[in-house]
Amino acid sequence: MSQRKIALACSVCGSRNYTIAASATRTQRLEVNKFCKHCGKYTLHRETR
Numbered sequence: 001m002s003q004r005k006i007a008l009a010c011s012v013c014g015s016r017n018y019t020i021a022a023s024a025t026r027t028q029r030l031e032v033n034k035f036c037k038h039c040g041k042y043t044l045h046r047e048t049r
């Protein structure tokens with residue numbers, strides 16, 4: 001079991017707004033709806049490396 005840090009970047013403007021610790025037991029790429037202060041609204045955030 002290992003954990004790694006994952007940055008979540010806004011899919012609209014590309015800003016990295018969130019960092020989370022995700023377990024290794026993930027089934028698919030993370031895509032989360034989160035608030036982007038740059039866009040001023042909720043946008044889809046994807047994991048980056």
Ligand SMILES: [Zn+2]
Binds near residue numbers: 039043
């Ligand atoms: Zn954004």
